[in-house]
Amino acid sequence: MSYAKLTASALAIAAISATAAQARDNVQIAGSSTVLPYASIVAEAFGENFDFPTPVVESGGSSAGLKRFCDGVGENTIDIANASRAIREKEIKACAENGVTDIIEVRIGYDGIVFASQINGPDFTAFTPSDIFNALAPKVMVDGQLVDNPHQQWSDFNADLPAADILAFIPGTKHGTREVFEEKVLVAGCEATGAMEAMMAAGMSEDDAEDACLEVRTDGKSVDIDGDYTETLARIDANTNGVGVFGLAFYENNTDKLKVATMSGVAPSTETIASGEYPVSRPLFFYIKKAHIGVIPGLQEFADFFVSDVIAGPDGPLAQYGLVSDPELSATQEAVASGTTMGSGS
Amino acid sequence: MTDASMDQTAPRPKRSLHVADDRTRARRAAEKRFRAYGVAAITAGLLCLVVLIWSILSNGLPAFQRTVVDIEFTLTQEQFDEAEKAVLKTKVYTDFFIASLTRQLEDQGLEVAFDGKAVERLMGKVGGTLRSFYRDNPQALGRAVSFELPAASRVDRYFKGTFSRDGISEGNRFIQVEDLDLADALAEAGIIRQAFNWEFITGVDTGVDNPGGAGIGASVLGSFMMMIVVLVLSLPIGVAASIYLEEFAPKNWFTDLIEVNISNLAAVPSIVFGILGLAVFIQFMHLPQSAPLVGGLVLTLMTLPTIIISTRASLRAVPPSIRDAALGVGASRMQTVFHHVLPLAMPGILTGTIIGLAQALGETAPLLLIGMVGFIARYPETFLQGFEGPNSAMPAQIYNWAARSDAVFTEKAWGGIIVLLIFLLSMNIIAILLRRRFERRW
Structure with missing residues (x-):
């Protein structure tokens, strides 16, 4: 009947277009x-x-x-x-x-990777890798001892930073950006604060210590973003205290919503990245x-x-x-x- | 026990139909409460709907408007030849245009100081439009042609009120505070104005640096092509399968198994069909990637269970007396089905099909795996290429825009939602009309 014909012709169309795919x-x-x-x-x-x-x-x-x-x-x-x-x-x-x-x-x-926060939020204008490490690592150095991260506010470990609750939105592990963040920020901070040395002194091999440096705290102060930068932006919009990781281009397109922090005293820009002064960039x-x-x-x-x-x-x-x-x-x-x-x- | 006997001996209170007793009052109060719950539930639902529609419309309607620069421009044959020799031809066209526009503005004697760079920052990407116009219309060379070209995204947002001078930081590459003064002066002179954004409806996707020119047209076509594939494949297969299962197949463990599996398939997450489509249609059958044909095939798999279930339900709703009467006067079973049962079940089948199609139209997840989510910016050249050439689909396009950094793309994403909703709404209205028109009740 007509349905049989229809089915047959439909299958024929599918078959023809399949074979005709030039x-x-x-x-x-x-x-x-x-x-x-x-x-x-x-x-x-x-x-x-x-x-x-x-x-x-x-x-x-x-x-x-x-x-x-x-x-x-x-x-x-x-x-x-x-x-x-x-x-x-x-x-x-x-x-x-x-x-x-x-x-x-x-x-x-x-591509540069920048740390930015809400334009009307607390004054996050200058970070060093050590600050980020101190804020986000599960174990940090306090008074020369490696202890579970006690920091609740940025000012807890660096008096120059605002007294605001720590809340960071970092790229999830499936992003290439995460790798750069770990390598250029967390490891650098780990070494600079002496945590890596302390770990090795405690009997860890160098590789193990480096892996341990890459970990982030799991108490909700560090949030992995698996989506793209628009998701990070939405989270920052909703959290006055939030600090997010963005690509330079994304930040420059949203300067009316975000303010950027310097890293080790260098402001991110195409010039400072090209010259290598700004430390967090990747090819x-x-x-x-x-x-x-x-x-x-x-x-x-x-x-x-x-x-x-x-x-x-x-x-x-x-x-x-x-x-x-x-x-x-x-x-x-x-x-x-x-x-x-x-x-x-x- | 003593309590019970006490009750029996106590005198019963006097009753009257005019005075409600306690229990009646309690029952009535319970009913009132229940009605109130119902009204509250509906109000909550309506409120959500109002908020949803309000947010979609308020965010999306600006996408149908855009800020354009109205200007006359003349391109000479020599300029055309020079531009066509360059590697980045569109850049040369843009440069010619900006230079000409700057000259014209200088002649206008505006009170604001400006330079060519400022004019360049005010304009969106115009090179592509200019090049394709002059290649298609070589007779226009050397003559003044009036163009209506999109302004830069920040200028557009400035006039729509979502961007202000406060948002401009020192040394901003994209726009300066003085540029907006110039824009204001141009708006006063009538050169910059708001216009209906036809390109949003007819256009194709654009690169992230050209939000002004992006349109949803190509992906509407992609969705349409997919729906054709879904309709042509799933309706006959679905109807044939359900007629066989409902009218001819013996009831045994095997048909029970099939039935359970169909119900299961209807509940499978759509991404699973995407994985299947990638493995079977692209990697095994070597069908093209990013093609509406493959998208349609995947969505067919997804829609089939819905259609089979609704078709079986509407076949079952045809009273057995109709079948008995037909068989009684000597019709064969096939004649019974095709002359009597199927026509009566048709409204239900069509409704189910349209609702299945509407569901498929809004589906993104399976398209993700077969390459239809991404930057796909072209109209097919032929009808056949519409199926096997790369194209996007509406929900995929919306998803894409929502992830881009320029706020104008977010606006376009909302605008795309409006377009998608219009399609869904009209499909559902057609379904309701069909049912109203043809449905019979017994």
Whole structure:
């Protein structure tokens, strides 16, 4: 009857469209939500300036993106993975097992990580890594002894900080940002306060002590944010005493709601990050599957376009949005143009 | 026991129908209380609805307005050729435009001091619009063309009242206090004004630095394509399955098992279907990523149980006497079903289908895994590409905008919710109308 016919034709349509799926004509990108804004700017400009279709950029985090990148070679896998950290040995190995051997690593620039609080909140204007460590670590140094963190207010350990309850919103463990926060802030604070030394004196190996430095207190004063910066912003909005971790670009877009704190006396800005004065920054990357170059139309052009001076240079739209452009951009441009893969000597 | 016998001996109070006794009063009071609870519950519900709608409308309606700069602009053939030679062509177009606008403003003799940089900060991204216009209309080269281009996001928010001079810190890259003075002067001169934001309805997603041009149009189309796939697949499959289960299948442990499984599937979280879709449709069947076809297939799996359950319920609601009568005059079972039972059950089936579709329309989680959530900014070129080319969907687009740092995108997210709600509302109204029109009661 008519339903049988309908079903049959529906199945036929599905079958035809499945077989007729021709070569993908757009570049497919996934990965870090920190890189996503930059990638979307470039993708839009690429669509406007070339006759190739606008690339598709998905987010989901550095690790998730690299995992999909390493799924294999072919049209149903992504061409480019965005990452807010360098690819790990483990991931390169996983890639190789699935046949993804030639990977081009592209560093697009640097991103600063800033500590900001509500614009009308207490005066959080200057932090050091030690302050953050003292506020958030489960075990801290008090009078030369390693004890469970007794601090309730910022002023408990640093009289220069306001007498406000400690409440920090830090990136969750699935974010690439967390790694930088741990490395550049917590470990630095751990060493500076002498907690690491005390741990090692208490019989911990250096590695164990370093791992212990990365822990944060679990009594609700440190809150992991697994969503993106808009979630952190919403939490800060609702908590006068909250201090949140943001990307520099996000902060600069919301200066009417947030005020930023200096780190070790240096105010975060594209200049201080580029010069390396501001301590908490990290490079941003994307990874290209070399096997897809020449197969997916526009892939090579997109990569060249992304790192070109007019885009990623100091006057380009990425820097305008908040990316700190890479002083060694010309080397990157060369590597992309010649398709230099990782581990091939450069 | 003594108490009970005491009661019996006590004289019964006099009763009258005109005077309510204690127990009647208690019963009536209980009923009153219950009604009050009911009214309170409904009031609470309505209050929530009012707050919800108020917050959606107050946050979302500004997205349908935007601040535009009304200006005449002339591009010469030489400028066009020069721009087309550059790597970042849109930047060259922007530069030409800003230079021309600055000259025009200087001629206007405004009382505010300004420079080209200030004009640049006032404007949104215009290069893309200009380039595509002049490439499509080469005859317009060398002639003055009137453009209506979006202002920068902060200027837009300034005129909408969500951004003030207090929010501008020293050395802000995006805007300066003096820029807003210039904007005020331009608004007075009628160059900057508010206009209905057609681009929001027809446009595609834009990069994070161009909130003024972002639109929901492409994702509306993506959602529509997915709904076509869902409708074409789930209605026939769902109806066929339920007719067989309800009218033909023997009742045994196997059909019981199927029934339990269908009810279970209806309760499975939608993300599970997304994982299934990724594994089966993309990794195994090699269907394209980010495609409404795959999205539609995944949502079909999600919608099928809903449709089967509602279809079976409406088949069951057709009285057996109809079947008996048809069979009694010699119709075959299939004739009985298709000539008598199915037409009578149709309103219920359609209602269930539309409600299933509406549910699928608002679903984001399964799309996350098959690549439909992200920056996807293109209209399909052909009808077929509408299914297999990359596209987003409305809820995915809203989710995306809500996560961006520029507040204008948040506004667009709310505006997108309004568009989505309009679709859901009209689908539900169609369902109600169909039921009103065709439903029969016995």
